[in-house]
Amino acid sequence: MTARLLVLVLLGFMTLPTLIVLVASFNPTEIMSFPPSGWSLRWYVNALTYPQFQRAALNSVIVTGASALVALPLGTAAALALGRGRVRRQALWTALLLSPLVIPGVAAGLGMLILAAALGLITSRGVLIVAHVIVVLPFVVRSVSVSVANLDPLLERAAASLGATPWRVFCRVTLPLLRPGLFAALVFALIVSINEFVISLFISTRVTEILPVAMFTYVVNYTDPTMAAVSVIFIGATLVAVLLADHYLNLSRVFQIEEREEA
Amino acid sequence: MKGSLLLAPALMAMAILAAALGALLQYSVLEFVPGSLRTGGLTLANFRGVLAPLYLRVIGETIILSALTTIFTLLASYPIAYALARTHSRRTRSLILVLTLAPFFTGAIVRTYAWMLVLGNSFVRWPVKLLFEPSGVLIGLVHFSMPTMILILAAAISHIDPTYERAAASLGAGPARTFVKVTLPLSRPGITSGCLVVFAWTFSAFATPELLGGGRVKMIANVVKDLALDAFNWPGSAAFAAVALVLTFALLGGASRWLTRVRA
Numbered sequence: 001m002t003a004r005l006l007v008l009v010l011l012g013f014m015t016l017p018t019l020i021v022l023v024a025s026f027n028p029t030e031i032m033s034f035p036p037s038g039w040s041l042r043w044y045v046n047a048l049t050y051p052q053f054q055r056a057a058l059n060s061v062i063v064t065g066a067s068a069l070v071a072l073p074l075g076t077a078a079a080l081a082l083g084r085g086r087v088r089r090q091a092l093w094t095a096l097l098l099s100p101l102v103i104p105g106v107a108a109g110l111g112m113l114i115l116a117a118a119l120g121l122i123t124s125r126g127v128l129i130v131a132h133v134i135v136v137l138p139f140v141v142r143s144v145s146v147s148v149a150n151l152d153p154l155l156e157r158a159a160a161s162l163g164a165t166p167w168r169v170f171c172r173v174t175l176p177l178l179r180p181g182l183f184a185a186l187v188f189a190l191i192v193s194i195n196e197f198v199i200s201l202f203i204s205t206r207v208t209e210i211l212p213v214a215m216f217t218y219v220v221n222y223t224d225p226t227m228a229a230v231s232v233i234f235i236g237a238t239l240v241a242v243l244l245a246d247h248y249l250n251l252s253r254v255f256q257i258e259e260r261e262e263a
Numbered sequence: 264m265k266g267s268l269l270l271a272p273a274l275m276a277m278a279i280l281a282a283a284l285g286a287l288l289q290y291s292v293l294e295f296v297p298g299s300l301r302t303g304g305l306t307l308a309n310f311r312g313v314l315a316p317l318y319l320r321v322i323g324e325t326i327i328l329s330a331l332t333t334i335f336t337l338l339a340s341y342p343i344a345y346a347l348a349r350t351h352s353r354r355t356r357s358l359i360l361v362l363t364l365a366p367f368f369t370g371a372i373v374r375t376y377a378w379m380l381v382l383g384n385s386f387v388r389w390p391v392k393l394l395f396e397p398s399g400v401l402i403g404l405v406h407f408s409m410p411t412m413i414l415i416l417a418a419a420i421s422h423i424d425p426t427y428e429r430a431a432a433s434l435g436a437g438p439a440r441t442f443v444k445v446t447l448p449l450s451r452p453g454i455t456s457g458c459l460v461v462f463a464w465t466f467s468a469f470a471t472p473e474l475l476g477g478g479r480v481k482m483i484a485n486v487v488k489d490l491a492l493d494a495f496n497w498p499g500s501a502a503f504a505a506v507a508l509v510l511t512f513a514l515l516g517g518a519s520r521w522l523t524r525v526r527a
Contacts, residue, residue, distance in 0.1 A: 003342065003346075004346075006342050007342050007343055007346045007359075010339055010340075010342055010343050011343060011359065011362050013339070013406070014343075014362060014363065014366060014406065014409060014410075015362055016381060017366075017374060017377030017378050017380070017381050017406070018365070018366070018369075018377060020377060020380050020381050020386060021373075021376070021377045021380060023386075024380050031385070032380065032383075032385035032386070073272075074272045074273045074276060075273060077269040077270070077272060077273065078269065078270050078272075078273035078274075080269055081266040081267070081269035081270040082270070084266070086265070086266025086267075086269070087266035087267055087270055093270060093274070096274070096277055097273055097274075097277060099277070099280075100277075100280060102463055102511060102512075102515055103280070103284070103508065103511075104466070104467030104483075104484065104504065104507045104508055104511055105467060105469060105484070106467065106469060106483075106484040106487040106488060106504050106507065107284065107287060107467075107487075107504040107505070107507055107508045108280065108283060108284070110287055110487060110491050110497070110500055110501060110504050111280075111283030111284045111285075111286050111287035111504075112283045113491070113497075114283070114286040114287060114290055114497060114501070115279075115282055115283045115286045117300065118286065130276070130279060133276055134276050134277070134279065134280050137273060137276055137277075141273070191368050194370070195368070195369070195370030195371065197370065197371050197372055197469075197470055198371075198469045198470070198484070201488070201492075202488075202491065202492070212370055212371070212372045215372045215373070215376070216372050216470070216474075219372070219376050219379070219474060220474075227376050228376075228380070230373075231369075231373040231376060231377065234369060234370070234373050235365070235369050235373060238365065238368045238369050239361075239365055241368065243361065
């Protein structure tokens with residue numbers, strides 16, 4: 001009983017900020033007060049009509065979409081090469097492809113900024129897209145690798161022996177069997193990219209900046225609850241995405257939390 | 264198709280990252296020319312700058328905050344991870360998983376902003392000042408690290424065969440004794456890798472100390488950003504970032520070597 005209470009309290013700690021943001025977003029006045037003196041949607045109107053947020057949201061869609069489009073085939077090809085033992089020094093390449101996970105964001109960000117400046121690309125959105133491809137690649141490689149490991153090579157050999165060309169084998173056998181991994185990879189790529197902040201802060205301008213950077217600038221400069229409204233929209237969209245992912249992917253399996261049947 | 268051909272495009276993306284880090288290391292040994300983005304000749308002055316008392320304090324505080332965050336995150340995450348791994352009810356597991364993952368997926372800025380509201384005084388009158396203090400930054404960092412820690416711990420705990428725990432219980436051990444003598448030691452691989460990941464990520468944390476520290480609490484990443492984007496001192500900033508990079512790799516490299524030795 002006490003154990004259950006402890007878990008509830010800790011889960012409460014995890015959820016508390018979200019609840020506070022929810023309450024704050026409906027606050028009628030500029031200065032936050034609790035309990036609120038009424039309800040208002042003015043901050044939602046503000047959030048949706050603030051030009052810089054609109055521009056940043058569009059940038060986010062472009063950068064996230066483009067980076068997923070590039071990272072998915074790149075990561076899938078790499079996972080196929082690594083998972084089938086087709087290359088030597090497999091451990092080294094795997095470590096290299098996963099390395100963006102542990103490189104401090106400010107180091108990667110400043111490095112990309114210096115590189116972009118040297119190439120005269122500081123105002124280019126392309127630099128942002130390349131950076132996002134690098135950041136999401138480890139997640140794509142990992143997700144697809146799980147499916148590659150579960151793929152029985154006999155099925156491909158059977159198709160080939162029945163006369164299918166390598167390309168046909170890939171399209172009709174390999175790709176369909178990799179579908180769960182590809183879908184997980186896509187979900188991860190989108191979520192990681194849409195939230196990427198530190199590296200993007202270094203390499204974006206007022207014109208190219210994505211939503212997290214615009215939100216950061218807003219929080220630093222203004223204290224009104226507009227950010228709370230943006231946050232609620234963001235959290236709502238994410239929650240729907242997580243619920244859908246759990247429904248279709250069974251997240252326990254993705255995160256390797258075993259299910260045990262009652263003995 | 265040949266394997267190397269499949270691998271090449273992804274490695275090219277990594278080559279760009281390597282080039283960026285190379286550029287960073289190059290700048291860290293170039294002379295800073297105030298008021299200009301041009302650089303002078305070779306120098307070690309930037310690294311001498313990192314060793315200034317003001318910055319040494321930042322490095323020290325970063326290490327202390329990372330260590331405290333790791334400890335508190337472990338303590339707060341273990342019960343949730345245990346419940347997640349051991350519950351028999353599908354609905355409870357889904358509920359815990361969604362509550363755990365939702366903040367994981369909402370990103371640094373939204374979560375940190377939320378903590379600014381909680382720690383400020385508009386909702387609760389806190390007896391001690393929390394916002395813009397190290398304690399507030401610590402709370403934010405722990406909250407930020409918990410989803411990662413919970414997922415790693417839950418994966419480790421779920422791989423422990425519950426018959427061990429039942430065996431201990433049938434031999435007369437109470438729940439507390441069973442936990443301390445059986446579950447906890449068997450979950451040690453998860454504890455170690457969870458702590459490593461959390462420490463390394465906290466060590467280069469930026470958004471949480473930037474917003475919850477309000478310029479009064481600074482970690483290494485905040486100084487890198489101040490120097491690069493506010494003072495336009497790219498060489499000085501690069502030296503700082505290089506130190507963070509090297510310390511992170513030394514920590515992870517040392518830890519993985521130590522782990523392989525312990526397990527061997």
